[in-house]
Every structure is written in C-alpha cells, then in structure tokens.
Amino acid sequence: MNTEVSTTARRRPGNLFQHYPITLRLVAGLVLLAGLALASMTSTLWLASSVEGDARAINEAGALRMSTYRLLVVSHERVPGLIHPSSMEPRATYWRRDFELRLHSPTLRFALPDDPTHAVNLALTQVENAWASSALATGDRMPTLVEAQGLVEVIDRFVSALEEYSERKLTLIRITLWTFAGLAGLLVVVLGIWLWRAVIRPLGRLIEQAAALQQTRLHARSALKGRGELATLSRSLDLMAAELSAIYANMQAQIDERTRSLADERARVALQEERSVIARELHDSLAQTLTYQKMQLSLLQTRLQGRYPEDSDWQETVSILRTNVNEGYRKLRELLSTFRLQLNHPDLDTALASTVSELQPNTPTHLLVAGRFGDLGLAPQREIHILHILREALSNIIKHAEAETAQVSIERRYNEVSVRVSDDGRGLPVAVQEDGQQHWGLSILGERARQLGGTLQIRRRTDGPGTEVTLTFSVEA
Incomplete structure (x- = not known):
C-alpha cells in the first residue's frame, strides 16, 4: 500500500488524465467552461435582483426628509386645521400618515438585509425611535426646527447606510463578474494549450508522416508518446512504416539480386556466343585443314608404298607426320571442346x-x-x-x-x-x-x-x- 501511495505521489499532474479519451477530456473542458458561464450568469442575476429595489428604497428613504419638513411647516401654519385637498383630512394628519406609510413601505423593507444586527437595520430602528419620540409624530405639542433637524439627521444616516449597503452589493457583483471572467479566460487558455499539445500538434505530425509515406519516405516516424488515441494511432503508423520499410528493403534486395543475376546471365550468354563463334571458325578452318592433311598423308603413303615398298625411310617420315597431325587434331578437338563448354x-x-x-x-x-x-x-x-x-x-x-x-x-x-x-x-x-x-x-x-x-x-x-x-x-x- 505504501508503494502505491508513493507511486501516486510521484505521478506528474499532466499524466493524471492521459488514460481518458481525448473526446471525453474535450467534452469535460467544454462542460466546465459552460458551467463557469452558467454560474457567472446565475450569481450575477441573483446579485442584480438583490440590488433591483435599492434605488427605489433609497428614494423612499430620502422622501422621509421631505415629509419631515412638510410636516414641520404644516404644524406651524397660522390657520390650523386646514384640509388637504386630496384626502379631505387635516393637512398635519395627512403628512403624518404619509411619513408612516413611507417608513413602513414594502419597497423600503424589501431592500433591508436579513441580518437584524446589520448597520442598515440598526439605522432604520434609530429612525423609528426618533420619529416615535418626536412631536411631529405625536402632535401633542408644537415641533421645533431643532427637533425636525435631528430627525432629518437620523434619516440621513439611514440613507447613507442604505446607499453603502447597495454599493457593497454592486462591488460584489463586479468582483463576481471579474472572477468568473478570469476563470473562464484561464480555462480557455488551458484548453487552447491542451488542444495544441494533445490534438493539433500530434495531428500535424501524423499528417506529415502520412504525406511522407505517400511519397515512399518510409523512414519517417511521428513517434508520439502517451496512451491516448493519437499516440496509439502514431504507434500503429510507425509499426506499419517499419514493416513497409522492411518489405521495401527486401523487395529492393531481391530486385538488385535479380538484376545482378540477369546481368551475369547476359554476360554468360555473350561470352558463350563469342566462344561458340571462335569454335566454329576453328572448326571450319583449322579442323578442315588438318583433315585434308590426313587425307593427303594417306594418299602419299599409298603412292610411296607402290613405288618404294622396301624403303623404310619414307615410312618413318610419314609415320612422324601422321603422329604430329593426329596430335594436332587431338589438341584442336580439346580446344574446341573447351570453347564449346557452356556454363548453363x-x-x-x-x-x-x-x-x-x-x-x-x-x-x-x-x-x-x-x-x-x-x-x-x-x-x-x-x-x-x-x-x-x-x-x-x-x-x-x-x-x-x-x-x-x-x-x-x-x-x-x-x-x-x-x-x-x-x-x-x-x-x-x-x-x-x-x-x-x-x-x-x-x-x-x-x-x-x-x-x-x-x-x-x-x-x-x-x-x-x-x-x-x-x-x-x-x-x-
């Protein structure tokens, strides 16, 4: 077990996924890239939906300041009890109810964070407390300008907290977008490098080898390493090229041997023809001459035998001539036999x-x-x-x-x-x-x-x- 752990620890990261098919790795990369894009869009939409009502909430919170000042003005009118034309109720009551509606409006409450201890919620609580304790809300006494300004200051702090909270959400959206964009860009670069090293460059080498084999350059090898489909195809092509090279070399050797044999055979035929011509010339000239000499010697011996039957000198001379002619004829036959010898x-x-x-x-x-x-x-x-x-x-x-x-x-x-x-x-x-x-x-x-x-x-x-x-x-x- 320790051996397996040490072997796994020594394994290079680039080799972890080599036993998976290229198509599966490519699909996995594309799925990962699509997943990043989907996660980016989902998170962005979620954050954007959380910011969607912030502008209206800020406007609503800002309107509280205007309601405070209007209520202060109405409370100090010389003719009290004036009716608001749109609600047919006293103007002070109208603007007091307007303040309450804005303070508890769904638009404002929707923009608040879920954490009750958040600064925005704490600031809103301060606004509610300040409003509840002010004469503007109770109407039991005449509100002062200082009291109204104090309420406005509390409202300003709430608006500032609300704006800061909204800005942080916008910042988070920007960070999320840039993060996913960076991850997607990095993944694209990694996929590009992997495609170049694992697909494009090996395919180029295989195409070059195929072109070389087409041009009968059988020594060309792609020599791709690894366990992927292209490496397997490379080893098959290299093995095929080696076998073709061996077959081609064997055929070339056979052709060379056959060419040499044909050349030797042509040389033998030419030599034999030349020797046959010489043999025919010797036979037609010298052999006929020697035969004619033998016939003349026989004729001479017959004539001398009739004229000088008892003389032995001429008989010895004719015998010597006959022996020399026979020896010459024998050597000529050996020579003709030598020239006619065929090496077939x-x-x-x-x-x-x-x-x-x-x-x-x-x-x-x-x-x-x-x-x-x-x-x-x-x-x-x-x-x-x-x-x-x-x-x-x-x-x-x-x-x-x-x-x-x-x-x-x-x-x-x-x-x-x-x-x-x-x-x-x-x-x-x-x-x-x-x-x-x-x-x-x-x-x-x-x-x-x-x-x-x-x-x-x-x-x-x-x-x-x-x-x-x-x-x-x-x-x-």
Whole structure:
C-alpha cells in the first residue's frame, strides 16, 4: 500500500488524465467552461435582483426628509386645521400618515438585509425611535426646527447606510463578474494549450508522416508518446512504416539480386556466343585443314608404298607426320571442346556436379566432391576458368592416373578459396613434376590460373600415392 501511495505521489499532474479519451477530456473542458458561464450568469442575476429595489428604497428613504419638513411647516401654519385637498383630512394628519406609510413601505423593507444586527437595520430602528419620540409624530405639542433637524439627521444616516449597503452589493457583483471572467479566460487558455499539445500538434505530425509515406519516405516516424488515441494511432503508423520499410528493403534486395543475376546471365550468354563463334571458325578452318592433311598423308603413303615398298625411310617420315597431325587434331578437338563448354547452371556447385556426372560413366575411378563454393559472386569468365581447370584436372586423372578414387575438395577462408583435386593413382612422374608445363596440357591449366588471378600447384601427394593439384584464388581479385 505504501508503494502505491508513493507511486501516486510521484505521478506528474499532466499524466493524471492521459488514460481518458481525448473526446471525453474535450467534452469535460467544454462542460466546465459552460458551467463557469452558467454560474457567472446565475450569481450575477441573483446579485442584480438583490440590488433591483435599492434605488427605489433609497428614494423612499430620502422622501422621509421631505415629509419631515412638510410636516414641520404644516404644524406651524397660522390657520390650523386646514384640509388637504386630496384626502379631505387635516393637512398635519395627512403628512403624518404619509411619513408612516413611507417608513413602513414594502419597497423600503424589501431592500433591508436579513441580518437584524446589520448597520442598515440598526439605522432604520434609530429612525423609528426618533420619529416615535418626536412631536411631529405625536402632535401633542408644537415641533421645533431643532427637533425636525435631528430627525432629518437620523434619516440621513439611514440613507447613507442604505446607499453603502447597495454599493457593497454592486462591488460584489463586479468582483463576481471579474472572477468568473478570469476563470473562464484561464480555462480557455488551458484548453487552447491542451488542444495544441494533445490534438493539433500530434495531428500535424501524423499528417506529415502520412504525406511522407505517400511519397515512399518510409523512414519517417511521428513517434508520439502517451496512451491516448493519437499516440496509439502514431504507434500503429510507425509499426506499419517499419514493416513497409522492411518489405521495401527486401523487395529492393531481391530486385538488385535479380538484376545482378540477369546481368551475369547476359554476360554468360555473350561470352558463350563469342566462344561458340571462335569454335566454329576453328572448326571450319583449322579442323578442315588438318583433315585434308590426313587425307593427303594417306594418299602419299599409298603412292610411296607402290613405288618404294622396301624403303623404310619414307615410312618413318610419314609415320612422324601422321603422329604430329593426329596430335594436332587431338589438341584442336580439346580446344574446341573447351570453347564449346557452356556454363548453363546457376552456380559453380551445380556446374561442378554436372561435370562429375558427365565424366563418371566413362571411368572406373570414383569421383567425389567435398565442400561447396557457395555464392562467390564471380564474373562469368572467372567461373569458366575455374570449371575448365577442374574439368581438365579430372580428365587427366581419368586418362593417366589409373586411380580408384579422385576427390575435389573445396575450402573457403574469408575471401580466399582453395580447391584441391587429388587422386590415389600412380602419381606424377618425376619428369612431369620437374617440368609440368610440357605434359598433359598442364600448361593450359597454369595459364588459366593466371588469368583467374590465382596460383596453381601440381605435386605428388605427401600423405600417400597419387597426385594433388591445388588452385588458390581470391574472390575479390
């Protein structure tokens, strides 16, 4: 319980009503403002009604002085007993009764305060006592001027008290009006500040955020705090903007990836078309020439066989020429096969698996692949160099190694990739290891490694029989 009290004590006043809806708070403010206006009007009307008869009462009290002087004059007339024309009674009796009527008139009594000890009531009592004890009221003797003036002085004090009482009520009315006006003005200022901070400014920020979202500026946030309706709407818009931003970023990444893939595919197609053109030109020119040379050698051998059947010199020469032509034709076919190699697969791993599947049916050597290239992001030309090097290394194992198993091992360390092609065959001959550039097309492998921006190492295995070809290159080369 103490914890709850301390928590409530630390709560800021501005946060007391935040859990109420804005509409309810606005209606409460308007009701309070209307209540102040109604209270102001009610109190003003009540005070005004209390002052309503004061002017007539003051006039009535002032008329008592005139009645006193008239009664004094009538009492000193030389011809006593004169009749008042309007009442057909003696004039002294008329004005004495007039004084009594004015002194006890409802108009005068209505303006008196309810408190009998009030100064106005006390002053009226003095007037009544002074009148009752004066000769003007009894008529048993001749009233004097001094006596009449004394009565008038008492009446003047009563009139002054009555005027002062009326003035205090008017002052109270003015104070009440100014008080309610000040409270209403303060409430209007408070409502204005609250409307600016809780409604107008947050709505402006929400409108700005909506305009920003319409212009696809998805990073815009209103970030309104609190627990009101606008804060809840702000959090919903911020969450929606964050989700849209994530979706947009994901779509943009997919578009960029697709664009890059299309660009790589176009580059592959262009490269493949160029290589196909070169292959066709080689086939149409050099391949036909070598074929024609083979036919001429066969024709030459037939003719020489008929003329010089016992001469062995020409046979050795023709045999050497035939061997050279066949070797040139074989290298040309390898070159054409290299140029016609297509990289129609989405990545190197799939292309390598396809190459292994293509070579496996033609050899008893068991071909294995360990590891993956993954997404290296290489240019199509570099991917073709890598695939050619691996294909040539596997082809050499199949042709020369007499191995039971050949394995392609792939390992990546950060931006450097190492590919090792090893076998358990008869191993690399010493002559080839000393000068590998002249044997089994190894010079082509070294040249491709250099164009790839990497290094190629060919050696006998140190951990058993067989050969090991290691290609190392950088992804960012």
